[in-house]
Amino acid sequence: MGFVTYDDRRLCGQLHGKRFQVTYRLQGDLDSARALAEAVCREQTVEFPLEAIPPGIILDRVVGQLESLQPANDGGYLACISYAEEIAAGEFTQLLNVLFGNISIMPGIRVEAVELTPALLSMVRGPRFGTDGLRARLGISRRPPVFTALKPMGLSAHELADLAEAFVESGVDIIKDDHGLTDQVFAPFDERVRRCAEAVAEANIRTGRRAMYVPNITGPAEQMFERALRAKQWGAGGVMVAPGLTSLDAMRALAENDELALPVFSHPAFIGSYAVNPQGISFPVLFGTLMRMAGADAVIFPNYGGRFSLSREQCLGIAEAGRSPLGTLKTVFPSPAGGMQLENIGEIVSSYGPDVLVLIGGGLFTCGSDVRRNCKRFVTAVEQAYDVWERKNAAQKSAAEGA
Amino acid sequence: MGFVTYDDRRLCGQLHGKRFQVTYRLQGDLDSARALAEAVCREQTVEFPLEAIPPGIILDRVVGQLESLQPANDGGYLACISYAEEIAAGEFTQLLNVLFGNISIMPGIRVEAVELTPALLSMVRGPRFGTDGLRARLGISRRPPVFTALKPMGLSAHELADLAEAFVESGVDIIKDDHGLTDQVFAPFDERVRRCAEAVAEANIRTGRRAMYVPNITGPAEQMFERALRAKQWGAGGVMVAPGLTSLDAMRALAENDELALPVFSHPAFIGSYAVNPQGISFPVLFGTLMRMAGADAVIFPNYGGRFSLSREQCLGIAEAGRSPLGTLKTVFPSPAGGMQLENIGEIVSSYGPDVLVLIGGGLFTCGSDVRRNCKRFVTAVEQAYDVWERKNAAQKSAAEGA
Numbered sequence: 148m149g150f151v152t153y154d155d156r157r158l159c160g161q162l163h164g165k166r167f168q169v170t171y172r173l174q175g176d177l178d179s180a181r182a183l184a185e186a187v188c189r190e191q192t193v194e195f196p197l198e199a200i201p202p203g204i205i206l207d208r209v210v211g212q213l214e215s216l217q218p219a220n221d222g223g224y225l226a227c228i229s230y231a232e233e234i235a236a237g238e239f240t241q242l243l244n245v246l247f248g249n250i251s252i253m254p255g256i257r258v259e260a261v262e263l264t265p266a267l268l269s270m271v272r273g274p275r276f277g278t279d280g281l282r283a284r285l286g287i288s289r290r291p292p293v294f295t296a297l298k299p300m301g302l303s304a305h306e307l308a309d310l311a312e313a314f315v316e317s318g319v320d321i322i323k324d325d326h327g328l329t330d331q332v333f334a335p336f337d338e339r340v341r342r343c344a345e346a347v348a349e350a351n352i353r354t355g356r357r358a359m360y361v362p363n364i365t366g367p368a369e370q371m372f373e374r375a376l377r378a379k380q381w382g383a384g385g386v387m388v389a390p391g392l393t394s395l396d397a398m399r400a401l402a403e404n405d406e407l408a409l410p411v412f413s414h415p416a417f418i419g420s421y422a423v424n425p426q427g428i429s430f431p432v433l434f435g436t437l438m439r440m441a442g443a444d445a446v447i448f449p450n451y452g453g454r455f456s457l458s459r460e461q462c463l464g465i466a467e468a469g470r471s472p473l474g475t476l477k478t479v480f481p482s483p484a485g486g487m488q489l490e491n492i493g494e495i496v497s498s499y500g501p502d503v504l505v506l507i508g509g510g511l512f513t514c515g516s517d518v519r520r521n522c523k524r525f526v527t528a529v530e531q532a533y534d535v536w537e538r539k540n541a542a543q544k545s546a547a548e549g550a
Numbered sequence: 551m552g553f554v555t556y557d558d559r560r561l562c563g564q565l566h567g568k569r570f571q572v573t574y575r576l577q578g579d580l581d582s583a584r585a586l587a588e589a590v591c592r593e594q595t596v597e598f599p600l601e602a603i604p605p606g607i608i609l610d611r612v613v614g615q616l617e618s619l620q621p622a623n624d625g626g627y628l629a630c631i632s633y634a635e636e637i638a639a640g641e642f643t644q645l646l647n648v649l650f651g652n653i654s655i656m657p658g659i660r661v662e663a664v665e666l667t668p669a670l671l672s673m674v675r676g677p678r679f680g681t682d683g684l685r686a687r688l689g690i691s692r693r694p695p696v697f698t699a700l701k702p703m704g705l706s707a708h709e710l711a712d713l714a715e716a717f718v719e720s721g722v723d724i725i726k727d728d729h730g731l732t733d734q735v736f737a738p739f740d741e742r743v744r745r746c747a748e749a750v751a752e753a754n755i756r757t758g759r760r761a762m763y764v765p766n767i768t769g770p771a772e773q774m775f776e777r778a779l780r781a782k783q784w785g786a787g788g789v790m791v792a793p794g795l796t797s798l799d800a801m802r803a804l805a806e807n808d809e810l811a812l813p814v815f816s817h818p819a820f821i822g823s824y825a826v827n828p829q830g831i832s833f834p835v836l837f838g839t840l841m842r843m844a845g846a847d848a849v850i851f852p853n854y855g856g857r858f859s860l861s862r863e864q865c866l867g868i869a870e871a872g873r874s875p876l877g878t879l880k881t882v883f884p885s886p887a888g889g890m891q892l893e894n895i896g897e898i899v900s901s902y903g904p905d906v907l908v909l910i911g912g913g914l915f916t917c918g919s920d921v922r923r924n925c926k927r928f929v930t931a932v933e934q935a936y937d938v939w940e941r942k943n944a945a946q947k948s949a950a951e952g953a
Contacts, residue, residue: 151713151915153705161736186857193702194728199915205704233735234703238770240795241732244819248729251794252822252858252888299596300637301608302556310554325597326651329644332636333564367641368803391654392643394797400771416647419655424827454589455655485655512554512602 151195155203162208166229168262169246173224174255174425177216180224183255184213188228190249209234225259237270239440240396247428258428261436268474272403274444276410277477278470278502281444284384284410285320286357290533291501293318293526294482296508297343298325304334308342310518315350315358317522321504322347323387324363326414336366336374344382359384361412364401365392372400375407385410385444391418395441402442412482413443423456430461435468439479445504450483452491459498466499480504489514489521489528496532497539505529554598558606565611569632571665572649576627577658577828580619583627586658587616590631593652612637628662640673642843643799650831661831664839671877675806677847679813680880681873681905684847687787687813688723689760693936694904696721696929697885699911700746701728707737711745713921718753718761720925724907725750726790727766729817739769739777747785762787764815767804768795775803778810788813788847794821798844805845815885816846826859833864838871842882848907853886855894862901869902883907892917892924892931899935900942908932 171187173180188211189197200206214227235242242263250256276284285292295314297307307328314322322343330336340362347360364374364386371393375386386409390398402411415434421427422434430448438446446469449455451462462483469479482504483495495505511521574590576583591614592600603609617630638645645666653659679687688695698717700710710731717725725746733739743765750763767777767789774796778789789812793801805814818837824830825837833851841849849872852858854865865886872882885907886898898908914924 150919151702151705151921153709157706158704158736190857192730193704194730195702195912196916199912200702205702209702209704234730236732236734238732240769240771241730243795244730244732244768244792248792248795248819250822251820252818252826252852254826254859299554299598299603299608299612301561301596301612302554303560306556327595327597327637327644327647329639329641329647331639333561365647366643368643368797368800389647389651392646392651392797392799394771394795394800396795397771397797397800415655416651417654419653420827420830421823423655423657424823424829426827427823449655454593456657509598509602513599516553518554 150201151199159204162231162233165232165264167232167264167267168227168229170260171226172219172257172259173226181216184216184226187250188213191245232264232266235267239271239399254426256426258432261432265474271399271440273439273476274442274479275402276444278480281410281480285359289501291496291503291505291529292320293529294321294504294506295319295511296323296325300327301333304339304342307334307339308346311343312346312350313519314522315347315356316354317519318526319522321359321361323361326363326389326416328363329366340378341381348382361385361387363387365389375401379407379409385412387412387414389414389416390441391416395437399441410444411442412445413438414447431464431468434465439469439476443479445480445482447482447484449485450487453486455485482506489524492528493532496536501533501536553604554602562607565634565636568635568667570635570667570670571630571632573663574629575622575660575662576629584619587619587629590653591616594648635667635669638670642674642802657829659829661835664835668877674802674843676842676879677845677882678805679847681883684813684883688762692904694899694906694908694932695723696932697724697907697909698722698914699726699728703730704736707742707745710737710742711749714746715749715753716922717925718750718759719757720922721929722925724762724764726764729766729792729819731766732769743781744784751785764788764790766790768792778804782812788815790815790817792817792819794819798840802844813847814845815848816841817850834867834871837868842872842879846882848883848885850885850887852888853890856889858888885909892927895931896935899939904936904939
């Protein structure tokens with residue numbers, strides 16, 4: 148056995164004892180879950196045979212520690228593992244690496260919950276605007292904002308701008324690019340963003356509204372930030388980015404940049420595999436906690452009952468993780484989407500409450516022959532759903548006060 | 551029904567008819583596979599109800615086209631879907647988005663193969679050095695290079711540099727940081743990289759060798775490129791990055807940067823979920839084709855028979871995708887790893903051939919009490935395995951010529 152040697156006292160002075168905790172769901176029976184939990188403790192930290200490390204603080208504190216191992220309600224085991232705060236190095240990328248780096252290649256492991264320390268939470272800024280800040284920018288104090296997308300791919304910048312104008316004039320609050328629009332020859336980034344931002348601005352002036360255009364700035368690493376800045380110059384009210392394509396950390400960097408300082412909308416493209424599979428990261432941790440730490444003011448995700456496969460519980464878990472206390476981080480607007488129709492609006496508002504961006508895209512083109520009229524029905528349906536929610540909420544409040 | 555309108559002739563002039571193909575494995579019976587394939591065609595392109603698009607070129611060419619649907623050998627169906635080259639916009643991020651963006655959230659879909667057009671392949675540079683270029687830098691013409699890692703986490707920069715020195719003096723060719731080493735207080739990035747690069751350089755001078763130090767530069771988006779440049783200044787021979795944490799496209803940007811111009815080693819941390827799950831992207835496409843397009847000169851992945859779960863076929867598929875013809879892109883060194891021991895070396899060289907980086911990390915500390923001696927055994931075992939491979943290869947050649 149060859150031994151690695153190190154100065155135990157030096158390292159002891161560098162680790163201050165604060166630990167963060169991650170709960171993993173592990174497949175298998177108790178013995179195999181315990182073996183897997185112990186593998187996680189090693190794999191995510193020293194990645195080294197423990198028997199080759201002399202007794203001391205690396206084994207005691209640097210290696211992950213299995214705090215508890217309990218049967219999960221729906222099969223397998225829940226292992227709570229703690230890690231020394233210092234191994235995350237104050238970096239969001241390295242925190243993700245400790246959570247799920249090497250073990251992303253091991254079957255049977257899923258990140259179910261994280262409990263971070265104040266220091267780790269303060270290493271990111273989180274949403275710059277949050278729910279309240281986005282409401283202030285939109286001038287909407289209580290009801291859910293009404294949200295749609297410019298598509299289909301193949302339209303020219305001019306044709307997309309015409310659509311944007313119709314959306315604003317019909318009462319839509321937020322108009323984003325479809326996430327597939329980047330810099331195609333048929334609607335190049337610069338022309339599209341300039342034209343659409345201009346169309347929204349002009350329609351806002353005509354109608355006295357404060358609708359927001361949110362272009363998709365997902366693109367080559369060398370260009371993305373510049374695209375965002377140009378979009379801002381041209382009058383974009385926010386930017387959309389797909390962190391599955393650009394990395395969560397690139398979204399964080401964008402959101403934290405004081406020169407940009409625009410609301411950030413996250414799109415789920417290319418990141419779904421982590422959450423839809425048995426092995427990976429739970430929907431609430433990925434789309435709630437991690438997207439929030441990565442600075443999303445609004446998180447678009449596939450709603451239950453649409454074209455995708457999430458359960459109601461998973462979706463509400465995302466919304467909850469975006470608004471429950473998390474250090475000093477602001478709250479996030481959930482934006483359930485993916486095949487939503489006018490008839491889903493009541494359910495959306497009643498489930499998520501008023502702090503939700505109600506996003507209908509293609510559905511606005513299949514519910515009647517006049518898109519402007521469909522948009523107006525959309526707006527009315529959101530207002531009505533909000534009224535229903537408010538009456539119910541008031542009734543519950545007065546019942547609670549009377550009790 | 552509301553109709554979107556567009557100028558068919560304008561778009562017709564913008565699409566030139568070249569298409570690329572993606573083969574998806576779809577779960578389910580024929581009917582559900584067909585429905586899923588049609589959903590993929592829509593979802594990855596227009597994301598819009600087809601009935602709301604007037605007849606014309608968007609339906610004919612922008613929407614993905616199902617070219618074939620055939621039963622797969624091991625269950626489910628293989629759907630070959632073609633997409634217009636122009637929708638990828640000449641961007642690697644958007645190409646990934648078309649391959650697997652929105653459908654990353656749909657169960658039952660796996661990218662099995664891609665066949666790109668020359669224009670799409672030429673939009674990336676790929677490996678700057680490739681197998682031959684890395685060999686030239688190492689001064690190793692034929693045998694597999696010998697590769698190890700600095701760990702465990704918790705050692706100081708000084709302690710890691712001592713290890714690096716021992717590795718070079720014992721004949722190891724490439725010494726990388728463990729992927730968990732970023733900028734921790736116990737071994738800060740700048741100090742670690744400076745000390746380790748210096749230790750390797752000095753040991754090279756003493757021994758007349760050309761060993762290469764490859765620091766892990768994975769880190770915050772704002773800092774990563776600067777870290778890489780500083781590492782180069784201090785004498786690093788390459789850089790390692792985990793594209794699961796930083797994005798494949800950030801690795802591409804790094805690899806394509808002419809100011810950096812160092813070999814790039816990719817690490818699989820945080821990207822495994824795509825490949826280990828039934829839904830996702832196959833190992834050869836992800837770790838072979840996409841990592842190669844993203845500029846990796848060497849791709850580290852978990853070998854079969856180690857701590858992870860890949861099959862021999864999956865691993866050899868990665869190596870094959872890294873060296874088979876792909877536009878004008880250079881070939882990639884596969885680096886199978888993850889719990890390899892001295893006794894695995896024969897199998898590794900016989901399976902992958904000599905163009906492989908043989909990576910043993912912690913295993914060098916469990917096969918005898920003297921790490922330097924273990925390293926020498928490692929080097930000898932690689933040389934012997936290469937001799938065996940060469941003799942076998944020569945025998946096969948002469949048998950083939952005699953036949």
